[in-house]
Amino acid sequence: MIIKQQFIDGKWVNSKSNETRDIINPFNQEVIARVTESDETDARAAIKVARYAFDHGEWPTTPATERGHVVNKIADLIERDKEELAELESLDTGKTMEESRGDMDDIAGVFRYYAQLADKDGGEIIDSPVANSVSKVVREPVGVCGQITPWNYPLLQASWKLAPALVAGNTLIMKPSEITPLTSIKVFELMEEAGVPAGVANLVLGAGGTVGAELSVHDDVDLISFTGGIQTGKKIMQAASGNVKKLALELGGKNPNIIFADADFDTAVDQAMNAVFFHAGQICSAGTRILVEESIHDAFVKSLTDKVKNIKLGSGFDEDTQMGPLISEQHLNKVMRYVENGIKEGATVATGGKRPTDPELQNGFFYLPTILTNCTTDMDVVQNEGFGPVITVEKFSTEAEAIKLANDSIYGLSGGVWTADIAKAERCVAKMRMGTVWINDFNLYFPHAPWGGFKQSGIGRELGKAGLEEYTETKHIFHNLKPEPINWFQ
Template sequence: MEIKKMFINGKWVDAISGQTRDIINPFNQEVIATVTEGNASDTKAAIAAARKAFDQGDWANAPATERGAIVRRIAELIERDKEELANLESLDTGKTVEESRVDMDDIAGVFRYYAELADKDGGEMIDSPIPNTVSKVVREPVGVCGQITPWNYPLLQASWKLAPALATGNTLIMKPSEITPLTTVKVFELMEEAGVPAGVANLVLGAGHTVGAELSENKNVELISFTGGIETGKKIMQAASVNVKKLALELGGKNPNIVFADADFETAIDQAMNAVFFHAGQICSAGTRLIIEEKVHDKFVAALVERVKNIKLGSGFDEDTQMGPLISREHLEKVENYVETGIREGATLVVGGQRPEDPALQNGFFYLPTIFTDCTSSMSIVQDEAFGPVITVEKFTTEEEAIKLANDSIYGLAGGVWTNDIAKAERCVAKMRMGTVWINDFNLYFPHAPWGGFKQSGIGRELGKLGLEEYTETKHILQNLKPEPINWF
């Protein structure tokens, strides 16, 4: 089996140590690829290449239209190789190939969006109050950027970081998750084909405690963009203080989905399932906290349970499959412990709560879609991110109580409100402390709108113009058109 390599300074290279890692298909635990396994030494080499490429200035100072054209070409190549990329993503993550095809369309859209923005900001003239002076504000690239992506949406999350960083003239080192690196390797091949210059974009494969730690601590890295767990995010913040790096952190969520009695019942049921069971709930914005008005609570739960019982688990390449496996044995055991905790805390397990008995699924990391009722905000299963196919159900009687429950979390990434009363929806949205709130929908996004959270869900934003600005520094330029002595001294 060919060993997938890292991409440093325009060349595909093995790890200095010679170490490798097998990549496992979570559906059946088969080895689907072997990749080189980098460490701090490889990371330092990649940082040095990115540093040199940035300091030379060829990429940062290139006309923005040229950078935009290359980013646009990457989008075209992703579209060309969409099917190959989707198959790789499904092999790597276990998600259905149809989900992966949709992801590839979204990914190409992200690159295309930032390609179009690349040359749109020529700076801002400020009306100077000082006679004979001209004042201008411009945005310049941050410099060398470290980018660390998660295992759940490997290439989608990579696109959110790569496209704006390249469009604004930065150089970068990307570290994908060590367990799902295959589509990121492939997109670096496409970036090379598109004409990204040597040293501008570098790829290091390896574990977070080696590669990620070096990126976070190294003084030649000026920005870290990280998507992942909150505890790792805290460690990155501490490490980044070495040289006061800029930070863009997306650290997950425990996202409330509020259903009022006047909502469209069938649509709310359907969307409550979509909010959680796509990709087996391994989504940072999953609506895992279902908060239902008491008037419709019992009816809603009963209908939801019947629908959940019929979810078909299986291979992502089976067209009948609706939900694939969890990513790894370790993560499966984490979800199992989470469910066991819920039972101990007194929540009522109404469906799921175990691995499937189907013999065809025994080699994979599958877990049945699960629902808990009789949950309260004091329970850890309501507060902690499960990152699996588990819904906790809470009950409310008043609008104020619903909002209080929704905000009772250290997280603030996303949330939803279901009601046909638009005034009520607007009141709720105004008081919900989250970066994205959907009204009568859940989990829709597009590259034009910013993404990120309040509270401990993170710092900064991805996507939209704000996602582009994360990769820039603001510079004020003041020119005196008529300099003369001040004669102060």
């Protein structure tokens, strides 16, 4: 089997140690690829290259329009190779091809959005209190960026980081998840084809405990952008304090989906499923915490349960499949323990709560779509992110109680409100402490709108203009056009 390599200084190379890692298809545990496995040594080599490319290379001072053209070319190539990329993503993650194709459209859209933003911010002139002077504010690239991406949306999350970093004129080292690196490898091939200069974008393949840790602690890295778990995020914050790196952290969520009695019932039920069971619930913004008004609670749970029982599990390459497997055996065991603990806490399994018994699914990391009822906010299963196909259901009686329950969490990534009462919806949104709140929708995102969380869901924003600003530093320039002695000390 050919070993897939990493990309450093414009060259495809093996790790210094020549270690490798097998990449597993979560549907059947077959080895689908073998990749080089790096450690701190390779990370340091990539950092050195990126540092030199930023300090001495031409990319940071290349006209923004030209950088935009290169990033737009990457979008063209992603669209050209959409089917190949989608196949790699489904092999790597187990998600359906329909989901993966949709991801590729979104990814191309992210590159195009930032490409067209490239030359739109030429700075601003601000009023100066001094005569015969000019005072202006400009944005400059932050420098060398370490980018650490998760396994659930490997290329989508990579695009949220790569496109704004490149457009802003930075250099970078990306470390994809060690278990889902295939589409990241492919997109670096496309970036090379698009004309990204050697040394500007570097890809290092390895574990978070080695490569990721080195990116976080190294003094020549100016920014870390990380998407992943909250405990790892806290470790990165500590490591980054050594040289006071800029941080952009997206650390997940336990996202409430509030269903009022006056909502469109059938639509709310349908969207409650969609909010969770895409990609087997392995979505940071999944609406896994449903809060239902007491008067419709029983009817809502019954309708939801009846529909969830019919979700078809299978291979992502089967057009009839609606939900694929979890990413790994380790993660499957984590989700199983999560549900078992919920049951011990007093939750009731309305459906699911176990592995499927179908013979054709036994080699994959499948878990049945699960609904837990009789849940209360003090339960661990309600408070902590399970990152699987599991919904917890709570009930409320008043608007104030719904808001209180929704905010009772260390997380604040996203949430939803379902109601026909516009005023009620706006009152709820104003009080919900989350980075994104949907009204009569859930899990919709697009490149123009910023993405990120309140509280322990993270720091900073991706997407939108705010996502580009994360990759810049603000500089104030004061130019005295008629300097004269002050004579203070005469």
